Structure formats: C-alpha cells, structure tokens
Amino acid sequence: MLTRRALPAAAPLLLAAPALRAQTRTIRLVIPFGAGGITDLVARILAERAAMELGVTIVAENRAGANGNIAGEYVARAAPDGTTLLMASLAMFAVNPVIYPRMSYDPLTDFAPVTLAASTPHVVVAHPGSVPAGFGAMLATARSRPEGLSWGTAGAGSSPHLTQILLQSLSGAQFLAVHFRSGAASVQSVLAGQVALTAEATPIVAEHVRAGTLRALAVAALERLALLPEVPTSAEAGLPGLENGSTSAIVAPRGTPEPVLARLAEGFRAAMAAPETRARLSQQGTIPLGGTGAEFTGLITREVARWRPLLAGIHPG
16 A cells, blocks of 8 residues: 555656546545435545545536436546546445346446455434334334335435445345435434434434534444444344445446556545544544455445345335
8 A cells, every 4th residue: 555655646647557647636536425425525525635645636516316326427428538537436336236136337337346445334313203202112103104204315225225224134124215315314304393304324413413413313333423422323222133224336337448447446446545534534433445357346246136125116206
C-alpha cells in the first residue's frame, strides 16, 4: 500500500497508462444514492483524500434511483478510461440481479473492481411515539400486527431493506416497507412520524438518537458501537443473527486497462490508509476495507448466497 511519501500528491493519474494521457485530470465518482446517505458520506470522504493521492480532481456526483441502477447503467456505459467511477453498494451486485429481472446492464460482468471501500453497521431505530420501548417489545407488537408497523428504506433491495427482510426471516414479524430515494430521506420520514422504523448506518442516526428524536432499539452487528455504546446488539436484545450494514466498493467500467485500475486502487487504498481519513471514518462508525479484486469477487459470491434465498417475491416498488 502506497504512502504519501511513495505516492506524492503531484503524481498525476495521467501517467498511469497511455489511455489516460489525452484525458482531463478530473475523475467523476458517481454515487448511486441521494445526498446525505452513508454511501454519499463515505464517497466524499474518500474522494477528498484520493484526489490528493492521485493528483487529480475528483468530482462526486449523485445519480439516485432504482437501488443504484440509474447510476450503474450510466457508469457501465461510460468510456473505460478511468475517468468515470462508481461508488457501488454491495446490494447492487448481490441483490439487484435478483429483484430486477430486466436490467439494462449486468453488475456482475459490466464493471471492473477497483477496491472495496467501507462498511458501516446498521442501527434499528424508531420514532419514539410509534413503537414501545425495547427491541423485544417492538417485535411483539409487529408480530401481533402483521404489516402494521411501517419500515423506511433507501429503495427496494437497499441495505436498510435487506435488514428488514433479514429481521422478518429471523423473527417471524412482518413490516410494511416504504421505499425512499435515500437513507437520509427515510430517516427524515421516521423523524416526522410518517414511518415507524428503519435501519440505517450509524452516522445517519447517531445524532438523532442522542437528541432523543429517534429511539435506538438494537445494533445489527456482533459488537456494540463506540458511537452508541448504550445500544445493545441484536443478540443482546434477543435476536442473534441480525447482522447487516452498508458496504460499498469502487468500480470502473469493464475494459478499463489494468494499469489504470491498479493506479486507481493504489490511490484509493492510500486514501483509506491515511490516518486522518481513518479517523474521520471511525468517528462515524465506518470501517475502511480496501482489498484486492479477488477479495471483492469473493465477498460478492458470499453475499449472493446469503441473500438470494430471502429475496423471493421481492420486487421494486
């Protein structure tokens, strides 16, 4: 992994491969969800530092809709020269091919992996007046009122929706999914009392939990979170196995030259390794990942096997 000493900010990406020499020194990093969600927050933190590492300008651009498919199609059709990248969610690879039978691109074959980016655990939160206090009491209410409690998501097949699906599978409760264009919009609906619950990444909900405007019921992770140490894990709350979060990766269009992919990977991994970047991500409960293309492919394979059995009957709404 390169450091600032080994990879000075002045070293331009244009020297990575002949294919880039005629291109602008600007990279567009496309974010498949709306502003304010966890994918957006992580993308902008990494883009800021990676621009320094690569010696280029990185412009973050939101193209929300269809659980990332609008952005995915845009990047899949972009020139494979390293100037257009996608900050993809894991769900775009493991879930979208299952729930969208007629996609205009194939997320499993139309992209070349650059690097895994980051992962942030989910917290199950509720409007204080919508459900009783306590994770167990909420589940008891949900079991007694099938689809009587609404659950906000960032879109059909998004990571908050997957947490809902997994919770239903483990608990026998049924919730009414209400889909929005971003996790931030979903959380706002819960804050307003329009939707009862959601599961979102830690930094999206932590401030509201501390302020008492959202009630945190459980963390969908194996360990408690430093940002919200008082919130029990799902296992501590009585439902082991509820583990999910928002995981992202950076990918390029298929056909991007290997030297370009390698240079991009070095720059983004150096950004993740920078102490200030790690500190900023840690402060919001996010874990930087990195990793090789093979590790990326292995994770996708495991996630497809994990979610495919749970997605029968799930269709975009």
